[in-house]
Amino acid sequence: MFRMANPARFMRVSAAVLPWCAGATALLLAGALILALFVAPPDYQQGEAVRIMYVHVPAAYMASLVYVVVAVASAVALIWRHPLADIAAQEAAPLGAGFTLICLVSGSLWGEPMWGTWWVWDARLTSVLVLFFLYLGYIALIHAFDDPTRGAKAGAVLALVGVVNLPIIKFSVDWWSTLHQPESIFRLGGPTIATSMLWPLGVMALGFTLFFVTLLLVRMRSRLLAAKIRALRLAA
């Protein structure tokens, strides 16, 4: 972690890693789409509509995962004043907000044919909506200061406070019996989902994760380059 605290070294390493990440993302997402749309069987109850799951579930998983990334990077930035951790947290947050929006919209599109409604005030839906607003609040806060380092620090504190929402999202379907189905993949006693559906889902989730890593690297690199250009302009 501390070897990467040097922006020059980060630029070198990320430049080497980036093409591999991008290539793997393209391959995995293309493969996962074929698996999800053509290979995976239709559900015996939900029919073809179940294919929405292959977008919805990975997006939901990314929405939480990215928040963990933002929170951990914020903690690292606050504790060790790691220069790249702040940038990582700030550049990851809009991506997380995007995944959360995809999760909400795809869930809504899936809910209409299955539950007969676009939206219910169910515990999990509400807590994901809260997560979306946490992302928006964080993004608004880091841009609200004239001094960007103040914004970064205030945002870091807020990101850590918002972590309380993550266990609420995770366990909402177990604590409250609601319309949203309970956990079917990461549970004690193994997944309750059919293997023929689990495989495409796993590939898709891996693709989403690598997609996030790729975009995060691109965003962090362009942020560092922009800072460098500004410094050069000021020096000239």
Next chain:
Amino acid sequence: MTAFLLLVRRDLRLALRQGGDAAIVIAFFFLAVILFPLGVGPEPEILTHIAAGIVWVTALLAALLSLERLFLADYDDGSLEVLALMPLPLELQVLAKALAHWLTTGLPLTVMAPLLALLLHLDRAGYPMLVAGMALGTPILSLIGAIGAAVTLGARRGGVLLSLLVLPLYIPVLIFGVGAVEAQIIGVSARPHLLLLLALLLAAIPLAPVAAAAALRQAVE
């Protein structure tokens, strides 16, 4: 302890002498509640159903009103930097300020809530739970709000931003506060809801000041 009480007393005195925050908060609480019968119609059957929700939601919004001033005056005139140098830990100072904030907003809101619920025809069984829930819930609002106020200190449009940050974190208080009243009215035990509110309060008392103090240190740095 004396320093803690002195700080509470100072904040209370400032709040009372500087133009009645509490009075404005209560006036807003009243006005906002009055809007609902005008908006959804004055039929008692409808109002009875949503009375607890209206009172709680407007209480949340009213509590937001005075949050921005929690640290802002001290930040603007520089007293916050002096306070940060005091031997009393910043975390305890935050607790003292949150307590003073609660005494000037949460407590008046709790006292006024039954009166407003009466205007909205709340079912008679609900009143004790409304007051108990407010008594447990409003201190949480002040504590969470202290984090928001500390984090937005010195930000552009801090007040608007503060509501955007704090309202999502207020949702659990709202859910369990209204839940206690509803449970009592339909005749099941309100105990779980109140215990959850108490748990939230007991978690917020030690944790919220830590987060708020961390943000304050960044602000005076």
